[in-house]
Amino acid sequence: xxxxxxxxxxxxxxxxxxxxxxxxxxxxxxxxxxxxxxxxxxxxxxxxxxxxxxxxxxxxxxxxxxxxxxxxxxxxxxxxxxxxxxxxxxxxxxxxxxxxxxxxxxxxxxxxxxxxxxxxxxxxxxxxxxxxxxxxxxxxxxxxxxxxxxxxxxxxxxxxxxxxxxxxxxxxxxxxxxxxxxxxxxxxxxxxxxxxxxxxxxxxxxxxxxxxxxxxxxxxxxxxxxxxxxxxxxxxxxxxxxxxxxxxxxxxxxxxxxxxxxxxxxxxxxxxxxxxxxxxxxxxxxxxxxxxxxxxxxxxxxxx
Numbered sequence: 001x002x003x004x005x006x007x008x009x010x011x012x013x014x015x016x017x018x019x020x021x022x023x024x025x026x027x028x029x030x031x032x033x034x035x036x037x038x039x040x041x042x043x044x045x046x047x048x049x050x051x052x053x054x055x056x057x058x059x060x061x062x063x064x065x066x067x068x069x070x071x072x073x074x075x076x077x078x079x080x081x082x083x084x085x086x087x088x089x090x091x092x093x094x095x096x097x098x099x100x101x102x103x104x105x106x107x108x109x110x111x112x113x114x115x116x117x118x119x120x121x122x123x124x125x126x127x128x129x130x131x132x133x134x135x136x137x138x139x140x141x142x143x144x145x146x147x148x149x150x151x152x153x154x155x156x157x158x159x160x161x162x163x164x165x166x167x168x169x170x171x172x173x174x175x176x177x178x179x180x181x182x183x184x185x186x187x188x189x190x191x192x193x194x195x196x197x198x199x200x201x202x203x204x205x206x207x208x209x210x211x212x213x214x215x216x217x218x219x220x221x222x223x224x225x226x227x228x229x230x231x232x233x234x235x236x237x238x239x240x241x242x243x244x245x246x247x248x249x250x251x252x253x254x255x256x257x258x259x260x261x262x263x264x265x266x267x268x269x270x271x272x273x274x275x276x277x278x279x280x281x282x283x284x285x286x287x288x289x290x291x292x293x294x295x296x297x298x299x300x301x302x303x304x
Contacts, residue, residue: 026134026154030110030219033057033155034241037232037266038089038221039249039259046250047080053259054267057087059112061247069117071099074106081107089136095121097130104133110155112136116162128152138223140174142181143200146210149218150203156216157244160224168225168234175222175238185211215239227258229265229278236269258282 036056041047042063050058060072060080071092081088087109092099094115103111111133113126128135129152137148138159145156158178160171181200185207188196197207209217222235223244232243243266249258261278268274 023129023152023154026152027218029134030136030155033087033221034219035267036242037259037263038242038244040245040247041080041250042247043076044080044083046247046255047084049250049256050259051084051086053256054263055086055259056242057089057110058084059089059091059244060108061091071096071103071117074102077103077106077108091117092126093118093120095119095124095126097126100126100131100133100135104131108133110134110136112157113153114138115159125151128154136221139178141177141200142185142210143202145178145216145220146200146202146206149206149216153218155219155221157221157223158240160222162224168227168231171222171224171226171235172238174224175235175240178216178220179239182210182215186214226262228282229261229275232262232265233269233275236266242266 033056037054038057038059039046039050039053039055040059040061041050042061047058047060058080060077062069062072062076072090077088077090089110089112090103090108091112091114092103094113099120100111100113111131113128113135115138125137125148126135128137131152134154135152136155136157137151137153138157139145139148140159145158148156158171158174160169160174161167185193185196188211193208193211194204197204200207206217219241220239221242221244222238222240224246226232226235226243226245227249232245235243243262245259245262249255249262252258261282264278265275268278
């Protein structure tokens with residue numbers, strides 16, 4: 001992947017110089033989060049809990065509302081940055097490069113170009129090579145993942161359920177789709193890669209690099225419906241590098257215990273003894289996170 005070969009698609013008033021932070025450095029910064037849990041928070045109290053419980057990073061998000069979700073209020077991001085020492089992420093709408101410019105100017109550590117919030121541009125994603133800040137992008141299959149990497153994503157978020165329902169089935173399906181395609185690719189002859197690249201609509205050089213590495217060329221985290229230590233360990237055992245955990249985990253009587261349990265499960269996902277300890281006492285913590293209840297209503301009750 002060429003580090004300085006990005007095509008300029010926006011006007012000449014870019015506020016950053018990518019040569020100061022080439023793609024390889026961005027990928028390295030994202031790799032530093034491997035083996036960790038990234039917690040979504042909506043206020044500084046949740047951010048402190050997440051940091052104390054061992055989260056490797058926090059994702060600042062606006063409180064759940066019925067309107068259009070946009071980039072978080074910069075004042076909220078600044079407030080949270082002032083009380084934590086772990087890296088801070090924030091979301092920008094898909095294709096909304098001005099929101100990304102704003103987030104970079106307030107010095108967030110990572111920007112998530114997220115389909116979880118509203119989409120600003122249905123046809124075009126942000127040219128992430130134009131920014132110093134590493135970007136995170138979502139995917140549901142290998143072709144989508146590699147297209148985002150070509151655009152400059154330094155981390156891939158394999159995405160499942162977007163409704164904060166606690167349902168992990170879509171996340172498992174997406175992760176298995178990506179991992180299954182990589183296994184198929186690994187067993188291909190070199191001559192077959194061209195046709196495979198065309199089939200999944202992904203750049204040939206990135207497909208070839210994925211075959212050579214036996215994995216995505218950037219860190220891969222899972223997101224969506226991960227609310228228990230067992231959920232987190234499942235994602236890790238399926239081959240992910242870490243997990244994103246939604247803010248719904250704070251809607252219980254002891255959010256610190258639940259977050260800490262998830263963090264420990266990510267770190268020790270192959271140790272059944274640790275998983276047992278991490279999972280004990282979680283009945284109350286996940287009682288309301290099931291498909292029969294409105295997740296927004298449940299979240300509101302937990303934070304009342």
